Amino acid sequence: MFCTPRHSATSHNTLRVLCSTWIAAICLVGSTCLAQDSDSKEASAETPKPAPLTTADPQVPLDNLKVMVKPLTQDELAIEADAWFELLKSKARQIAVAKLSVKKTSEALAADDQETASESLEAAEEVRRLADDAAKQAEESVTQAAKENLGITEDDSSGTGAPNEDANEEDADAENIDQDTSTEPADNGVTPTANAAAEMKTELLEDITVLQDERTSLSDRLSVVLDSWEAKGGEVESYRQYIVAVSGVEFDTTDAEAAWSTVVGWFISKEGGQRWAWNILKFVLILLIAYVLSKILAGMVNWLLERKIHLSQLAERLIANTIRNVLLAVGFAVALTALEVDIAPILAAIGATGLVVGLALQDTLSNFASGLMILVNRPFDVGDVVNAGGVTGKVHQMNLVSTTFHTFDNQTIYVPNNEIWNNVITNITANDKRRVDMEFGIGYSDDFEEAEQIITDVVKAHELVLSDPEPVVVTHALADSSVNIVCRPWAATTDWWQVKTEVTREVKRRFDAAGISIPFPQQDVHIYQTSAPNGNE
Numbered sequence: 060m061f062c063t064p065r066h067s068a069t070s071h072n073t074l075r076v077l078c079s080t081w082i083a084a085i086c087l088v089g090s091t092c093l094a095q096d097s098d099s100k101e102a103s104a105e106t107p108k109p110a111p112l113t114t115a116d117p118q119v120p121l122d123n124l125k126v127m128v129k130p131l132t133q134d135e136l137a138i139e140a141d142a143w144f145e146l147l148k149s150k151a152r153q154i155a156v157a158k159l160s161v162k163k164t165s166e167a168l169a170a171d172d173q174e175t176a177s178e179s180l181e182a183a184e185e186v187r188r189l190a191d192d193a194a195k196q197a198e199e200s201v202t203q204a205a206k207e208n209l210g211i212t213e214d215d216s217s218g219t220g221a222p223n224e225d226a227n228e229e230d231a232d233a234e235n236i237d238q239d240t241s242t243e244p245a246d247n248g249v250t251p252t253a254n255a256a257a258e259m260k261t262e263l264l265e266d267i268t269v270l271q272d273e274r275t276s277l278s279d280r281l282s283v284v285l286d287s288w289e290a291k292g293g294e295v296e297s298y299r300q301y302i303v304a305v306s307g308v309e310f311d312t313t314d315a316e317a318a319w320s321t322v323v324g325w326f327i328s329k330e331g332g333q334r335w336a337w338n339i340l341k342f343v344l345i346l347l348i349a350y351v352l353s354k355i356l357a358g359m360v361n362w363l364l365e366r367k368i369h370l371s372q373l374a375e376r377l378i379a380n381t382i383r384n385v386l387l388a389v390g391f392a393v394a395l396t397a398l399e400v401d402i403a404p405i406l407a408a409i410g411a412t413g414l415v416v417g418l419a420l421q422d423t424l425s426n427f428a429s430g431l432m433i434l435v436n437r438p439f440d441v442g443d444v445v446n447a448g449g450v451t452g453k454v455h456q457m458n459l460v461s462t463t464f465h466t467f468d469n470q471t472i473y474v475p476n477n478e479i480w481n482n483v484i485t486n487i488t489a490n491d492k493r494r495v496d497m498e499f500g501i502g503y504s505d506d507f508e509e510a511e512q513i514i515t516d517v518v519k520a521h522e523l524v525l526s527d528p529e530p531v532v533v534t535h536a537l538a539d540s541s542v543n544i545v546c547r548p549w550a551a552t553t554d555w556w557q558v559k560t561e562v563t564r565e566v567k568r569r570f571d572a573a574g575i576s577i578p579f580p581q582q583d584v585h586i587y588q589t590s591a592p593n594g595n596e
Contacts, residue, residue: 109135110208111142113284114201117277124280128287136288142201143281144298149197150274151305156190157267159183164260180255187263275334278302341397349390357383372441373457374434380458422477423460429480430459438484446485448478492525493552495559499566500541502576507534507542510575517565518548523558525549540580 112135113119113127128136163183281302285295361379365372392402439445443454445464450472452464462479464472487493501510515532518524530548537543546566550558570577 109138110204111139111201112205112208113139113280114142114146115205115209115211117146117198117202117280119280121279121283124283125287128284131287133288133291133293136284136291136293139284140281140288140293140295140298142205143277143284144301145201146198147274147277147281147302147305149194150270150277153190153194154267154270154274156186157263157270160187161260161263161267164257164263180259183259183263274305278306338398342394345390345394345397349387349394353383353386353390356386373439373454374437376441376456377430377434377458422475426460426476429476430457430462432480433457433462433476439486439489443489444487446483446487448474448482450474451487488552491552492549493555494528495546495548495550495555495562497546497559497563498535499544499546499570500538500577501544501570502578503542505542505575507544509573510544510570513569513573513575514544514546514566517562517569518546521548521558521562521565523550523554524562525551541578 112131113124119127128139131139160183163186164180281298285293285298289295357379360382361375364375364378395402433439439447439454441454441456444452445454447462450464450466452466452470452472455463455465455471457463457476459476461473461475464474466472499510499514501507511532511534515530518530518532524530525548528549530546532544532546535543535545546562548558548562567577
């Protein structure tokens with residue numbers, strides 16, 4: 060709601076009071092700092108105040124700053140942190156004032172009358188000027204203290220013209236404002252006040268982008284000091300909370316121009332879009348390099364274990380996969396640091412929850428121990444046909460928690476290592492040759508010697524049956540319904556199934572040709588008839 064021209068004097072006074080209040084609030088810390096500097100000069104003869112060392116150049120490279128703070132003690136780092144903190148606070152206040160000035164220029168553009176627009180524009184310019192002066196004084200106070208502490212002197216001639224130039228620039232700006240805030244409309248129907256407000260708003264939005272870059276730069280340098288201070292026992296939580304609170308980009312959804320300028324400015328800024336684009340590129344490159352190195356290192360370890368140490372394939376694969384996964388995890392952690400993510404709290408949280416996870420995963424730890432025992436004792440290897448944990452199949456792979464089997468009907472079964480190690484393990488293909496156990500039943504009325512000879516001929520004629528050990532064919536048992544003949548030839552482990560099926564088929568064919576029956580289970584029922592006691596049937 061804007062004041063009408065009739066109440067222009069009242070609105071002007073009210074706006075002046077509000078601006079004065081804001082100016083006092085913004086410059087309070089700067090005034091306090093100046094007062095403290097004055098008091099410190101008076102008391103310098105008695106107690107010299109410790110001065111910082113690293114703030115002589117607020118744009119000092121981060122690598123250089125890390126080297127500079129390395130030898131400093133905890134007390135010295137506290138002084139450095141306070142100095143950088145003062146610079147950051149001053150910059151945050153300057154950004155806040157610039158945003159307030161943007162709102163004032165928006166009010167000037169939306170004002171219904173020229174007087175109200177002029178007042179808003181003057182207020183924005185006054186607040187901006189005083190805030191810039193306060194920020195400049197605060198920065199000069201901190202940097203000058205560091206320079207004096209380091210013994211750095213500057214030529215008086217180098218800065219003699221700066222105050223006059225600044226004054227001239229301020230006078231020129233004030234003159235331009237006075238000229239632009241005239242109430243006469245321009246030829247295009249737009250008042251000079253509106254033109255001045257639009258130009259000032261554009262300039263302020265550009266300044267905010269630059270100021271946010273400077274704020275990010277100061278936050279990075281304060282973080283370097285805080286890291287060193289924290290490593291030496293300092294309390295830095297309040298500083299870090301302030302950094303988080305003042306960081307980031309805020310969007311004014313009520314002002315489309317300001318929001319769009321914020322987005323564009325962030326993307327093109329060195330500390331915004333360009334910085335995060337480079338961070339994302341580093342993140343992807345680090346992950347890619349870690350993946351390639353993990354594959355190469357895992358392959359080298361696998362080759363070394365296979366050619367030089369001769370471990371089982373299970374152990375080789377497990378060790379190689381573990382090394383690859385560890386390297387990938389390390390690469391991911393390093394990649395997170397490229398995104399400016401602090402992984403120290405993550406590692407601390409993982410360590411703190413280790414006990415809880417260990418208690419919750421007792422069965423998993425038991426499987427882990429069983430997996431180690433399997434690797435040490437090597438009861439089976441990859442490709443072996445094993446009966447273990449209630450499963451019969453070919454071993455596909457193993458980790459420290461479970462073993463994967465492929466069954467003969469093409470099922471994939473995951474068996475916990477604890478179930479395998481705590482039960483009987485039968486390695487069917489551990490040896491290169493295996494006995495084929497078969498049993499044939501013939502009828503009691505058939506010639507068992509002829510049957511034995513037929514079976515012996517079939518076995519000896521088969522090309523896959525081994526002659527050593529010699530096959531055994533012998534009548535074994537007189538069962539309820541049949542005479543059972545045992546046949547036990549030997550074959551290579553890989554030919555076991557083929558020998559068993561082909562010999563069985565050929566024996567059945569030869570039995571049928573010879574008229575030898577293979578009986579099925581049967582019972583003979585005998586009925587006896589007896590006479591009654593009185594002699595009647």
